Amino acid sequence: MRPTVYINDLSKHVGEEVTLKGWLYNKRSSGKIKFLILRDGTGYVQCVVFKGNVSDNIFESAEKITQESSFEVTGKIREEKRAVGGYELDATDVKIIGLAHEYPITPKEHGIEFLIDNRHLWVRSKRQVAILKIRARVVKAIRDFFDERGFILFDPPIITPNACEGTSTLFEMEYFDLGKAYLTQSGQLYAESGAMALGKVYTFGPTFRAEKSKTRRHLTEFWMVEPEMAFYDLDDDMDLAEEFIEYIVQTVLRDRAEELKELERDTSKLEKVVRPFPRISYSDAVEILKKKGVDFQWGNDLGGADETIIGEEFDRPVMIHRYPSEVKAFYMKRDPENPKVALAVDVIAPEGYGEIIGGSQREDNLDYLLERIQEHDLPQQFFEWYLDLRRFGTVPHAGFGLGLERTVSWICGLEHLREAIPFPRMIYRNTP
């Protein structure tokens, strides 16, 4: 039943007769010759049906097959410069498997809303296939990067009893007799526990935010990878972050060049993503904004527009460190040399793609951490286990979180984050 030959293996079958199975991407015809573009998920190949070469029945099948109908086609493979992909199949047999009736996504342009309504079909289109292949490669690059460097995968729970950072609005549920529970917004606190057990760990999974964000940079469900390392300080954290980003981008450039071309991505901009990345302090960033005429007060958090302005100053991702501790999470360690700032770092992607990494050195002192929890008005009883990590052999440690969809979006040069995940979840949409 399963196909014996896939389109991306055609170069090994030149001169042979093969049977391919897939769907009709598009059809063009000219009287007694028909061109059927078959796609099978691995590629596209043009199948030529000449009236003289096949029976009337088979020619009729080629005649009535519609866009996105599934079919199998048999014929000899030869090299052909005129055809997309460089190979062509001279059909001797065409069998329709499932005839499609009025496939809604036509070769002409569609609005994003309509396409999202038909996301289950939209994933078949060339552009979406390219994006999804790049996403899968980014995921593998992430795993390879950490696995090769001695990190251990450490899976945090998705259902949590409290808001990890106490800030974001979370999805809430009734958890049996135990009261309210929430979908996780980050695996980080749990990763810290893992780092104390295994040294270097990373978590990788979906996270959830119930914020009513309606922008092209937000999803309510998105994937995040969060490494956490014992005995790392902020500088070590930044070293790792830039090596990590360089690795992901260079891997995709090497292994997914064809897909980037399909997306018409300007790869010269990605080629520049090599270490070292510029590192500036928050205070330096404020100076840049002021020089650019932005009315900005030291102490405020950087907004999306501010990040874009700073990002445009550099041709590679920029690391902004030492933010005012007031705007950052309770677990971030304060700079011993300046308690007004936290040992935090955000990595801003170029070309206006914004924050792709947020990280910090964690507060490892029990008393300071207790103060932070009180200042942030957090329920201490939920954090006792987290405080135990400071009670029993505390060490300096650091980590960061990288947003998968924002990274894919930047590498692919997408207009909107929702193309970077198979089934995006947004504030007013949970279908299909």
Next chain:
RNA sequence: UCCGCGGUAGCUCAAUGGCAGAGCAUGCGGCUGUUAACCGCAGGGUUGUAGGUUCGAGCCCUACCCGCGGAGCCA
């Protein structure tokens, strides 16, 4: 929650307050090398909903519904 924009054929969009249209898709016909093929013909409409102004409303006014993008928040 606030601000801005939008809703017309299956899809993308036109239409000065005066006969509701085009391209794509679909159906039929033509074409032996097409590259979002092309050429001809045909079917396809409660103009988001409700009300109002007007001789006449897709267009102007009011309310509502839905969507989009931005702010805030964040990856």
